[in-house]
Every structure is written in structure tokens, then in C-alpha cells.
Amino acid sequence: MLQKLSYFNLTVALLYGLIYLKNGTFNSTAGIFVVIVFSWLCLRSYQLDNYQWKIWHYLTGLWCLYFIGTLLYGAIYIIRPAIEYDFMSSDTATYLTISFIFSISVIAHFILYFSKNYKELKA
Structure with missing residues (x-):
């Protein structure tokens, strides 16, 4: 499960970076890079x-959690006007869907990987 989630995060991070971060800031570019590195570390742990x-x-x-926090924070401030003005374009809906899937996936990955670490520390 952890290995498949790592591959999924790698794929979604690359797609997210290619599609939505054309003129990304340091925070967004570094966040995508850190998600890729964290997934790679997980795959390496699985291999070893x-x-x-x-x-x-x-x-x-921790940087992954920070980056996902900023994504969710931004998504909230996109959803609020969409609800207020009762309008959401298909691009906005696609962006929010991919952002939420990516966020849930990275958070689940962090929790599962951390629990594996915790179990190994207790043993």
C-alpha cells in the first residue's frame, strides 16, 4: 500500500507541477520537489x-505538510468566492479536485509512513 501510494504521489506531483505551476514561486516549486523527495525516501525505505x-x-x-497546508488554504479561498458568487468554471473545479486528491494522498502517505517508522522504533 505504501509503495503504491508513493508512486501515486510521484505521478500526481509531477502532473501538478507540469499543469498548474507554470510560473511557480519558490514555495510551490520547492513543495513539489519535497513531495517527490519524500516519496523517493519512502520507496528507498521499502526497498531496504x-x-x-x-x-x-x-x-x-514537515515541509510536505506545510506545502499541503498552503494548498488547502488556497483552495478554501478559491471555494469561498465560488460559493458567494454562485459560479465555478470547469478549470477551477478541475484545479480544486486535483488539489484535494493530491492533499489527501500526501497526508495519508505521511501518516502511513510515520506509523511504519513508529512501529519500527517501538520494536
Whole structure:
């Protein structure tokens, strides 16, 4: 499950970066890069069958949560006017759908990967 979620996050991060971040800021570009690195670290842990986190795991994991927080914060401020003016274009709906799927996927990935780390620390 964790391996498939890592591959899914890699794919969605690359698609998200290619489609929506044409003129991205440092925060958005670094956020996509960190999600890719965190997924790669997870795949490497799966390959080595060693889920103990090092400092890189914690740094990239926290940055992933920060980036997803900014995505969700931005999505809320897109949804509010759409509801207020009772209008949402198909581009906006597509963007919000992909953002929510990406956010849920990264949060689930972080939780599952962290729980694997925690189980290995307890053992």
C-alpha cells in the first residue's frame, strides 16, 4: 500500500507541477520537489526494508505538510468566492479536485509512513 501510494504521489506531483505551476514561486516549486523527495525516501525505505527515519525524513515530511497546508488554504479561498458568487468554471473545479486528491494522498502517505517508522522504533 505504501509503495503504491508513493508512486501515486510521484505521478500526481509531477502532473501538478507540469499543469498548474507554470510560473511557480519558490514555495510551490520547492513543495513539489519535497513531495517527490519524500516519496523517493519512502520507496528507498521499502526497498531496504528499513523504515527508521533520519533527519531528512522529518525535514521533508514537515515541509510536505506545510506545502499541503498552503494548498488547502488556497483552495478554501478559491471555494469561498465560488460559493458567494454562485459560479465555478470547469478549470477551477478541475484545479480544486486535483488539489484535494493530491492533499489527501500526501497526508495519508505521511501518516502511513510515520506509523511504519513508529512501529519500527517501538520494536
